[in-house]
Amino acid sequence: QKEVEQNSGPLSVPEGAIASLNCTYSDRGSQSFFWYRQYSGKSPELIMSIYSNGDKEDGRFTAQLNKASQYVSLLIRDSQPSDSATYLCAVKDDNAGNMLTFGGGTRLMVKP
Amino acid sequence: GAGVSQSPRYKVAKRGQDVALRCDPISGHVSLFWYQQALGQGPEFLTYFQNEAQLDKSGLPSDRFFAERPEGSVSTLKIQRTQQEDSAVYLCASSWQETQYFGPGTRLLVL
Numbered sequence: 001q002k003e004v005e006q007n008s009g010p011l012s013v014p015e016g017a018i019a020s021l022n023c024t025y026s027d028r029g030s031q032s033f034f035w036y037r038q039y040s041g042k043s044p045e046l047i048m049s050i051y052s053n054g055d056k057e058d059g060r061f062t063a064q065l066n067k068a069s070q071y072v073s074l075l076i077r078d079s080q081p082s083d084s085a086t087y088l089c090a091v092k093d094d095n096a097g098n099m100l101t102f103g104g105g106t107r108l109m110v111k112p
Numbered sequence: 113g114a115g116v117s118q119s120p121r122y123k124v125a126k127r128g129q130d131v132a133l134r135c136d137p138i139s140g141h142v143s144l145f146w147y148q149q150a151l152g153q154g155p156e157f158l159t160y161f162q163n164e165a166q167l168d169k170s171g172l173p174s175d176r177f178f179a180e181r182p183e184g185s186v187s188t189l190k191i192q193r194t195q196q197e198d199s200a201v202y203l204c205a206s207s208w209q210e211t212q213y214f215g216p217g218t219r220l221l222v223l
Contacts (some may be wrong), residue, residue: 004154032210043203043214044155088154097168098143100212102154 137206
């Protein structure tokens, strides 16, 4: 069974700090990796996607992928209170259907 | 443009009642997915359509769950004889290429 693991948190960081969110996955066939943000009572919203090893930066967000270690992370620079949400890691094995397999999410709290 | 819409947003059902949940995907999106999200958990895959064809229903938890997308656009997820363990948020997502866009979800409470 494919598994995606995240620390449930809460991860508490002060405003302006870097928040580091981590995710490991079990399926070596996974090829596409996504980070979604979910505010309480709302639907998941795509933050970043990454497909190859290394870093991908978009504004304050950086996704990092290491397929050998089966590890993907999301860094949020200059964290803001509005970043407080649950961050969901999702993976897709393109050879095993188009569905996303999600982790349980990490709750991030950014304190002013 | 309009995003994915779902209705109803909230549904309270008595145990044993049948329910139908509707999803209107983004216009032109070929792929449509249903996920179930229990409180405090990540979404779990239920089923996947490409146009009107249901290509994967491996995530449906029992034969009480049934989904259809007869004209390749609107989809309905039906749950027969609801049980308390069916209480969850049901999320619909549509996609074009890689990105899946989620609707607001239907929060189902079975009493």
